[in-house]
Amino acid sequence: MFLDILAILVALGLLMFVAYRGYPVIIFAPIFALLAASLSGLALMPSYTESFMLQAANYVKSFFPIFLLGAIFGKVMEMNGAAASIAHGIVRSLGSKRAILAVVLACGILTYGGVSLFVVAFAVYPFAAAIFxxxxxxxxxxxxxxxxxxxTFTMDALPGTPQIQNIIPTNFFGTDAYAAPFVGIIGGLLVLLGGLYWLERRRRQAxxxxxxxGENHRNEPDAVQSTGFPKLWVALLPLLVVLVLNYVLSRTGAAADKWYDAETLKKTFNIPNVKTVVSSWALIAALTAGIITALLINARAVKGKLAGGLSAAAAGALLAIFNTASEVGFGNVIKTLPGFAGIRDAILGASNHPLISEALAVNVLAGITGSASGGLSIALDVMGKQYLALANASGLSPELLHRIASMASGGMDTLPHNGAVITLLAITGLxxxxxxxxxFAITVVKTITVFLLAAVLSVIY
Known part of the structure; x- marks a missing residue:
């Protein structure tokens, strides 16, 4: 058993190393998955075509529309000046005395409105650097x-956030994007306040x-030109369209689970439970409406740039989803290996309560893969049914499983080899x-918050 577990640890360690060094995960994830399979005595080609590729393809099938539409929405918000208008308006409204809070709120509003994390970093950086x-x-x-x-808090904690980390658990637990709203709001506030305390403390020390x-920084942005942007209230419209429509199509009489006959879905499309796909349908419709709104509010700014912008968005979406799908395929191979049973049992045995065990599993795998969505998908694909069965047996709401899993994915995922961290540092020239x-301090705040919530809930339930 020791050698079987060692094979997995070697493969995981090598994947972390190459990701940290900037090598493409899409290439090295299958290589190291097959290395682990070989060391464990499994057949290589079936492990690749039937384990790795099958799960990677399933992930693309489930989430590519969200990746693509999210990338297009973010790109259009960038091209029409709406993202910059929101960032500029918030930063200038709060002023330099509250510079840290202003930047955090600008990023949070854009992220919660459906703009991808990478676009947020690009859009906010010029204004953030100016006010800093x-x-x-x-x-x-x-x-x-x-x-x-x-x-952090707008990526996976606040109920209704359209980011992929809040959508993935819906496929496993039959929940929606607004699962466990009270827990999500409390957790989000704890992360926000804890993070602000840390950053303000560091500012005072400096x-x-x-x-x-400082002087002579790399990648210093040019002076910000705020002319030509749509007005703030106009720029906010596409975000509001996404948020409101996502809610309407998730939790009202117009919800997407009422669009089609359940029997037809089961017989024709092999969808036994529409609740596992309704959140994706709602978000697809909401993002589509958001894109149309974003195109309309400043069509002149987008004209002439749309073809190039759409191409860039599509390329970014393809790279993002195939990198994550490779990590998911890697995890699917790992879970078939003899040594994984020991690792799984150790995680499940770490706590008798499914929320604590789930938080541990998701956090560890997100940290190992350097991907919140990748680690979350792997953990729930491997152990999601067991957690759901334990929750049902103890009368625990699947919504709590959703919220804890989602928040845990955004904890240790931001280790040094995380792609978003590397990109953020490159954008800022640091x-x-x-x-x-x-x-890392923000990561620790988020991780502590998740386990604190899981511990409290385990006592209550």
């Missing part, structure tokens, strides 16, 4: 500030030491050495 410079706050604190706004924004300490 004006307030004389060290630039090295900027990545942690953006990470708090875009990678000010006491006489450290300011290094891991300069800024990762604060990103």
């Amino acid at each position: 410079r004006e307030a004389d706050i060290p630039k090295r604190l900027l990545p942690g500030t953006i990470a708090l706004g875009a990678f 000010a006491a030491a006489g450290e300011g924004y 290094t891991h050495r300069q800024s990762y300490k604060d990103i």
